[in-house]
Amino acid sequence: MLPLSYSVRNVVARPTRSLMTALVVALVVVACTLLLGLISSLKHTLVSTGHPLNLVVMRKGSDNDGSSQITLEAFQSIRFQDGIARDAEERPLVSPELVVQPFFRTRDGGRENVLVRGVEAAALGVHDDVRIVEGRMLRPSAGEAVVGRGALGRYADATVGSELEFGRGRWKVVGVMESGGSSFESEVWVDARELANDARRPFPYSGVRLRAASAADLERLERRIDADPRFAIEAVPEPEYYRKQASSANTLYVIVIGIAVLAGLGAGFGAANTMYAAVQSRTAEIGTLRALGFSRGAILAAFEVEAVALSLLGFALGAALSWLLSVALSRWLGGIAFGASTFTTNVVTLRLSLADLGGALLLALAVGLGGGLGPAWRAARLRPIEALRRA
Amino acid sequence: MAPLRGVRYPLRMPPADPFPGPPPSAPEEATLIDIRHVSRRYRRGVDEVHALEDVSLRISPGRFVAFMGPSGSGKSTLMNLVSGLDRPSEGEVVVAGQSLGDLDEDELAAWRARHVGLIFQFFNLIPVLDARDNVALPLLLTELGKAERHRRAETALRVVGLDHRLDHRPNTLSGGEQQRVAIARAIVTDPDLIVADEPTGDLDAKNAEATLGLLRELTDAFGKTIVMVTHDPRALRFVDEVFHLDKGLLLEGSDAERASEAIRLAAGGHASAGARP
Structure with missing residues (x-):
């Protein structure tokens, strides 16, 4: 076989042509990496929200907090069920919550629906991944709010010490919360009773979140709540609830894959074009190699290696560019806003994972192998006598 | 192709000075190349071109022979058949006991790779490889390690007087130097046969003489069999035998003598010595 250095040197020996092809592949890698990163970040945001021992209790038939209502009686019946975990002071970890979706003014002058969650003291016990990272937790009946890291800075006055204006009142921001990138970071939390008054909701809660003491208790609680004939309510494990919310990203995923394949085909033609030109300009060289005794397989492999080297160069350029862009998008735009199925806005921080880069690498390799195959085959098929004569 | 397992190319060239020591003697009566009633026809559009018609000849080992003739005479076609680059339409080509028609x-x-060293008019060196790697290229088809390949390539370059240009790429070498690199590449595997296609065609007079002299020395010092296609009348002073071709036919007897005479006359003093006996 011809040495690897032969193929690599041929890439280096024609810098302009090689760079142009690599740039085409790099652009495809950038598009593919950023889109895959966006989807995986969105999925991470939604799917990572939810504790395996948490149940979401909603009105039967509701598929999200926003469209559910729970009566006070129903809440009380749930609260004292067996199998619910308790905090250090033996209070059951049950968080009644009210969700409304008012418009917030964004800093650039637009308007977006933001998920405002009315909570009580138990909220941080049930949502134990939520941490106050700046300021403090809100106090009940004090007109206070805490904002998620994603909402911080995106909306006008969503900073500690400022007053947020939504609904009929004004809410003083007293803290900032983080939850490991989950969708809680896109929310604003206020006191549940104040929110119910402000929104003039006939029912005090949208739903209830509770923490089961164990996995077995979770199943028993789920069955018991679903089977209670007094209230038309149902319980869903929290991860499952968010998985359903994340299904909105599936369509996007298919679209992105489609775009990636189309872009990859385009880049493949670009690579093929370069390699065909290389075969054309190196007919004498191919003839010489064949005349010296190199087999068709050796020629095929050498040209394929060259095409793959070009695509790997493109991948390296594209991956570096994608990383820079993802950092820039997160730093300067404060993340990317996505409309959730509840019509509220999820702010996603773009994070490129190894899987995203792996996907782009596979695409780049496919571009190189696919684009190089035709020209390499043509080179390998050249009979030495014809190649030498043509040259 | 996989490396030729078990194949070694014993380079019988000395490691230091070019051409010391006695040349290995080839048996005079043996035949290295046996061309039997060979014809080569091919299509050019609707026409059938008769490039060679019923050519038979034998070449003994250790001889330096030239195929000469005007353009379209069939000399290059014959060289391609001898070197296994092309196949005859009819007849048989046997080189070193191997009938080439039996091979795919x-x-x-x-x-x-094993038996033939090729030298081209335009040198056909690989532009991205330096002189040493160009010469070592055919050795990639053996199982020799990199160090041994380089050692042999350096020896071959020393034989052609270019051991001071090991790391130079073709575009930094003169035409004469490039042709010497190509000759080193042709001998590095110690082949039975060296085939040269117009080796002086792209060289000035001085380099052409030097190249022909070098080929002559390969025969004299190492007993190499060399088949050369050339228009160059200077070649007559260096070769052992000339086969004249015209319109696809091998000229014999008085026709061949007339062709030789015409070349001598055309060349003036260059070829006055004629082919070596």
Whole structure:
């Protein structure tokens, strides 16, 4: 076989042509990496929200907090069920919550629906991944709010010490919360009773979140709540609830894959074009190699290696560019806003994972192998006598 | 193609000075190349071109022979058949006891790698490789390690007087130097046969003489069999034998003598010595 250095040197020996092809592949890698990163970040945001021992209790038939209502009686019946975990002071970890979706003014002058969650003291016990990272937790009946890291800075006055204006009142921001990138970071939390008054909701809660003491208790609680004939309510494990919310990203995923394949085909033609030109300009060289005794397989492999080297160069350029862009998008735009199925806005921080880069690498390799195959085959098929004569 | 397992190319060239020591003697009566009633026809559009018609000849080992003739005479076609780059339409080509018609494309490629060293008019060096790597290129088809390949390539370059240009790429070498690199590449595998296609065609007079002299020395010092296609009348002073071709036919007897005479006259003093006996 011809040495690897032969193929690599041929890439280096024609810098302009090689760079142009690599740039085409790099652009495809950038598009593919950023889109895959966006989807995986969105999925991470939604799917990572939810504790395996948490149940979401909603009105039967509701598929999200926003469209559910729970009566006070129903809440009380749930609260004292067996199998619910308790905090250090033996209070059951049950968080009644009210969700409304008012418009917030964004800093650039637009308007977006933001998920405002009315909570009580138990909220941080049930949502134990939520941490106050700046300021403090809100106090009940004090007109206070805490904002998620994603909402911080995106909306006008969503900073500690400022007053947020939504609904009929004004809410003083007293803290900032983080939850490991989950969708809680896109929310604003206020006191549940104040929110119910402000929104003039006939029912005090949208739903209830509770923490089961164990996995077995979770199943028993789920069955018991679903089977209670007094209230038309149902319980869903929290991860499952968010998985359903994340299904909105599936369509996007298919679209992105489609775009990636189309872009990859385009880049493949670009690579093929370069390699065909290389075969054309190196007919004498191919003839010489064949005349010296190199087999068709050796020629095929050498040209394929060259095409793959070009695509790997493109991948390296594209991956570096994608990383820079993802950092820039997160730093300067404060993340990317996505409309959730509840019509509220999820702010996603773009994070490129190894899987995203792996996907782009596979695409780049496919571009190189696919684009190089035709020209390499043509080179390998050249009979030495014809190649030498043509040259 | 996989490396030729078990194949070694014992480079019988000395490691230091070019051409010391006695040349290995080839048996005079043996035949290295046996061309039997060979014809080569091919299609050019609707026409059938008769490039060679019923050519038979034998070449003994250790001889330096030239195929000469005007353009379209069939000399290059004959050279391609001898080197296994092409196949005859009829007849048989036997080189070193191997009937080339029995080999498929990849077998033929492997056979060429083992038995034939090729020299081209335009040198055909690989532009991205330096002189040493160009010369070592055919050795990639053996199982020799990199160090040994380089050692042999350096020896071959020393033989052609270019051991001071090991790391130079073709575009930094003169035409004469490039042709010497190509000659080193042709001998590095110690082949039975060296085939040269117009080796002086792209060289000035001085380099052409030097190249012909070098080929002559390869025969004298190492007993190499060299088949050369050339228009160059200077070649007559260096070769052992000339085969004249015209319109696809091998000229014999008085026709061949007339062709030789015409070349001598055309060349003036260059070829006055004639072919060596």
